[in-house]
Amino acid sequence: MPRPMTITEKILAAHAGLPEVEPGQLINCALDIVLANDVTAPIAIREFRRTGLSKVWDPEKIALVPDHYTPNKDIKSAEQAKVMRDFVREQGITHYYEIGCMGVEHALLPEQGVVGPGDVIIGADSHTCTYGALGAFATGVGSTDAAAGMATGEAWFKVPASLKFNVEGELSPWVSAKDIILHIIGMIGVDGALYQAMEFTGSTIEALDMDGRMTVCNMAIEAGGKSGIIAVDDTTRAYVNGRFEREAVEYHSDPDAVYAAVYEIDAADIVPTVAFPHLPSNTRPAAEARDIKVDQVVIGSCTNGRLEDLRVTAEVLKGRTVHPDVRLIIIPATQEIYRQAMHEGLFDIYLDANAAVSTPTCGPCLGGHMGILAAGERAVATTNRNFVGRMGDPTSEVYLASPAVAAATAVAGHIALPEDLE
DSSP: OOOOOOOOHHHHHHHOOOOOOOOTTTTEEEEEEEEEETHHHHHHHHHHTTTTSSSOTTOOOOEEEEEEEEETTTTTHHHHHHHHHHHHHTTSSSSETTTTBBBBBHHHHHHTSOOTOOOOEEESSSGGGGGGTTEEEEEEEHHHHHHHHHHHEEEEEEOOEEEEEESSSSOTTTHHHHHHHHHHHHOOTTTTTTTTEEEEHHHHTTTHHHHHHHEEEEEEEGOOOSEEEEEOOOHHHHHHHTOOOOOHHHHHHHHOOOSSSEEEEGGGGGEEEETTTTTTTTTTGGGOTTTTOSEEEEEHHHOOOOOOHHHHHHHTTOOOOOOTOOEEEESBBHHHHHHHHHHTTTTHHHHHTEEEESOOOOGGGGOOSSBBBBBTOOEESSSSOOTTTTTTTOOOOEEEEEHHHHHHHHSSBBBBGGGGGG
16 A cells, blocks of 8 residues: 555656655656746756757747847847747747747646646746646756757656645735735745645635636745645636636545644634735734835736736726836736736826736746836835845835736735725
8 A cells, every 4th residue: 555645745656667766855847848948948948958859858848938128129139039939940849839829827727738747847937836736746946957858858856845834714895815825935934844745635725716726836936845736626628618728637635644734723813914025924904014115016927917907906006006106017817818908998097007017928027127216215016025126226125916906006005904094
């Protein structure tokens, strides 16, 4: 009889061709998808060339997405994108998304059915852990590991121990998935899940839609997690049915699986939360931060640029105007999200509120473009990191928050809750 295993251990065992694995074990796994973007792919491509191979392992299992500095902001970023584009044409890579078809990678690949339940996915981007929301093992790697994956279709891992975060109860009004994960990161710290799989369970998690689940798993890395994961249920099945291009494989943790730690969290204790500079773990209730004036608000990114995020934003902004001292930038995460938001009339609400709407891009999240901060400026952002200089000048500050808090802040001119506007 195999030992009782967590969902993460089961996925890794299956891809390693083993009946069971245990935390700390070194294994070699077959990969389903290897991902890179316009920052990391050129390095991976260079390293792939050094192998002496002329062809990638499988052109249908590599995804290359130019999203960080696109549309290109300067000559260097254009050259980065060209390296990727030329490699795609040379290798016949099918999962490539040019401007006009692209999106922020971690919103785009689930939407397009490229990743799904039961997969093992590596991506040369730390927020690859987003795909755990689909019941997959997904983790970020360096460009060299991505190159090895492109060459061999395999990667080695040390099997991570698992942490269980069981969240029970109903969320209060205006409390969202972003607040759940900020609450957890604030509770355990930026290294509280170091090289561990963060498994999210409980009635609160089960009530989240896929957009919310992806937000939660997206920020597992901000607690040091190797991955984040949520087991497949009817919500997942409804999302991947007719979308996922391969056959979904479901795994579930055994009832007696062993966890390094189990955290019990009451949803009633979670409030609208803001992460102060310069760590995602530096969290405080938004209600205690109303004295923080801001210059810019960014709503978007692989964390909160999905359709439900844009709907909440519009709900707060409707009939209101952005504060004259604030710049509000809204970035739908994919072309399809952009189109749907436009058809639902959300863009009219944004434009009436004096917000700017951008084509999909990571842009300001990493200090790339489309919203760089000057010296001493402050921003509230729905992004995932607020390190020193993350969005611009080293003396600028980034406060992380949910779309609801971000939108209310844009109207008020200082950190605010939606109910403060009434």
